[in-house]
Amino acid sequence: MEDNIYECTVMHEDTVEKVKKTMPKDDLIYDLAEFFKVFADSTRMKIIYALMKEELCVCDIANIVMTTQSAISHQLRILKQSKLVKYRKEGKVVYYSLDDEHIAQIVKKGREHIEEL
Amino acid sequence: MEDNIYECTVMHEDTVEKVKKTMPKDDLIYDLAEFFKVFADSTRMKIIYALMKEELCVCDIANIVMTTQSAISHQLRILKQSKLVKYRKEGKVVYYSLDDEHIAQIVKKGREHIEEL
DNA sequence: TTTATATATGATTATATGTTCATATATTTA
């Protein structure tokens, strides 16, 4: 086992080999981390909570979240890229809404963890 | 409504007021974002996947994740602080394991989202 | 009690990320 980064005499070689085999591909791990990054910011979390209630235009989101329109737009772009929100245009107004059934469930699980402490 | 950050003529005042009332407290939003930050890093995600299989010592985690012992220790500290892992000492060896039923479920939901694209 | 080993941690550095500001784009209205 010369490909071990960190040698230590207590290493459980068979355990390491076994668990290594069950590890997802690096690409998936990376994508998962990227996905959770979207939830890892207060502003985006507020946007998500607001959209959990109903579809909203950018202007209304800015007022609910109490942030500038620019900051909201930047964050909505990230949410869009991660396929967490979808949008529809009505004239010059753009309405955003959640685009995944998992989102509410994930946030709920997170909240359960927080509130158990 | 003079406390609006971003004024726009299309603002739906009643909608904004209504949704604002349902928003969780800023503290909770902040804690939630902090919680999800823990999942938002490849190294920590690998550690979580490894620990989903079984309890492991630091040395073994380092070898499974293919990173230095120091990097793993730093990340385990973060996981510990977030109450995602617990540990037990056996001599000079420290064994870590997952400390929350929600973790596997959250990761699973995230994976479902990723794999639906 | 000296030496070896497993883990933890502080400081540093490089990179990533969120906000702000200015401005661009798109659409409506006058």
Place this chain on the structure above:
DNA sequence: TAAATATATGAACATATAATCATATATAAA
């Protein structure tokens, strides 16, 4: 067509964060 408005976006800046390196701590073994 010109002016107004809703949203998007690029650049700059400040902050956060992960890895590395050196070293500290704790425990076991010699």
